[in-house]
Amino acid sequence: MIRIAINPAAYAAIAATLPGSVGVEPQRAPNGDYFIRLDPAVVNRLAAMRGPGESYSDVIIRLAEEGSGSAE
Template sequence: MIRIAITPAAYAAIAATLPGSVGVEPQRAPNGDYFVWLDPAVVTRLAAMRGPGESYSDVILRLAKAGS
């Protein structure tokens, strides 16, 4: 598992859909981000979808918007 930090907006966009296999740390980052633990394959897919200057949170929000 790989730990990444995502913004509260990105977390809110996916929180209801997170499978039980995703770990969310109770303690948040100093800037308010959530720490989530993801399978390395998921992190690799997110990284591949990132555009120039995009964060994992940007990708998550873009995907959530496209799916709604």
């Protein structure tokens, strides 16, 4: 498992859908980010989907918005 940090907005976008295989650490980062542990294949996929200047949080939020059909 690989540990990444995601911001509260990204966590809120996916919290209800997190499978049991995703580890959410109880301790949060000093800036309020959540630490989650993901399978390396998932992290690699997120990394491949990142655009210039995008964080993992940006990708997660974008995917969640696309999946819900919302457009801004």
